[in-house]
Amino acid sequence: xxxxxxxxxxxxxxxxxxxxxxxxxxxxxxxxxxxxxxxxxxxxxxxxxxxxxxxxxxxxxxxxxxxxxxxxxxxxxxxxxxxxxxxxxxxxxxxxxxxxxxxxxxxxxxxxxxxxxxxxxxxxxxxxxxxxxxxxxxxxxxxxxxxxxxxxxxxxxxxxxxxxxxxxxxxxxxxxxxxxxxxxxxxxxxxxxxxxxxxxxxxxxxxxxxxxxxxxxxxxxxxxxxxxxxxxxxxxxxxx
Numbered sequence: 001x002x003x004x005x006x007x008x009x010x011x012x013x014x015x016x017x018x019x020x021x022x023x024x025x026x027x028x029x030x031x032x033x034x035x036x037x038x039x040x041x042x043x044x045x046x047x048x049x050x051x052x053x054x055x056x057x058x059x060x061x062x063x064x065x066x067x068x069x070x071x072x073x074x075x076x077x078x079x080x081x082x083x084x085x086x087x088x089x090x091x092x093x094x095x096x097x098x099x100x101x102x103x104x105x106x107x108x109x110x111x112x113x114x115x116x117x118x119x120x121x122x123x124x125x126x127x128x129x130x131x132x133x134x135x136x137x138x139x140x141x142x143x144x145x146x147x148x149x150x151x152x153x154x155x156x157x158x159x160x161x162x163x164x165x166x167x168x169x170x171x172x173x174x175x176x177x178x179x180x181x182x183x184x185x186x187x188x189x190x191x192x193x194x195x196x197x198x199x200x201x202x203x204x205x206x207x208x209x210x211x212x213x214x215x216x217x218x219x220x221x222x223x224x225x226x227x228x229x230x231x232x233x234x235x236x237x238x239x240x
Contacts (some may be wrong), residue, residue: 012045018084020041026056058176059104129205147220170192203237
């Protein structure tokens with residue numbers, strides 16, 4: 001008998017694990033490997049599972065309401081069957097997919113071919129990050145230290161899922177997520193700390209295994225913190 005319960009942060013087990021596996025594979029098949037790496041197939045739906053599953057829901061043409069629900073931590077059985085590829089999508093879904101496709105292609109291109117008009121960007125395991133987080137510039141605390149390497153050496157086993165972005169890239173993410181240039185409480189657009197067009201000691205990172213990351217940051221005194229209960233994967237100098 002098919003389940004009628006949605007997947008939420010309190011769900012778990014084989015059902016969630018199968019969804020994570022399918023979403024990870026679908027994102028990779030669509031050329032979004034850099035997103036797919038953020039999903040850990042462990043049967044435990046965390047913030048990155050919902051965030052990236054929401055991205056796939058948008059790509060597949062699910063309704064704006066369904067996409068928003070997934071981003072907010074609720075995957076209904078109706079949405080789940082399309083995310084897993086267990087049901088044929090409706091003509092309306094395919095139409096929305098076509099309409100949204102240019103925006104997603106733009107985001108993918110921007111990720112692999114970013115155009116920044118200033119210094120301050122470095123690479124960490126394939127992801128663009130603020131240079132000060134890897135010891136190639138002075139950080140907001142005045143130190144020059146490879147924080148990501150140190151945090152990893154202290155036991156963090158996650159990945160940086162999103163780092164430096166242009167303002168246009170950040171705004172386009174909001175359009176794909178909520179249909180507006182910014183969305184109060186969920187998507188900052190051009191004013192996001194991810195936008196690396198401000199001070200050289202600024203910036204933000206979205207990470208997996210965020211609990212361990214935050215604990216080690218506090219232990220070693222790294223100038224990265226989180227003060228956003230609704231977005232625990234996000235770390236920046238001021239926590240926003």
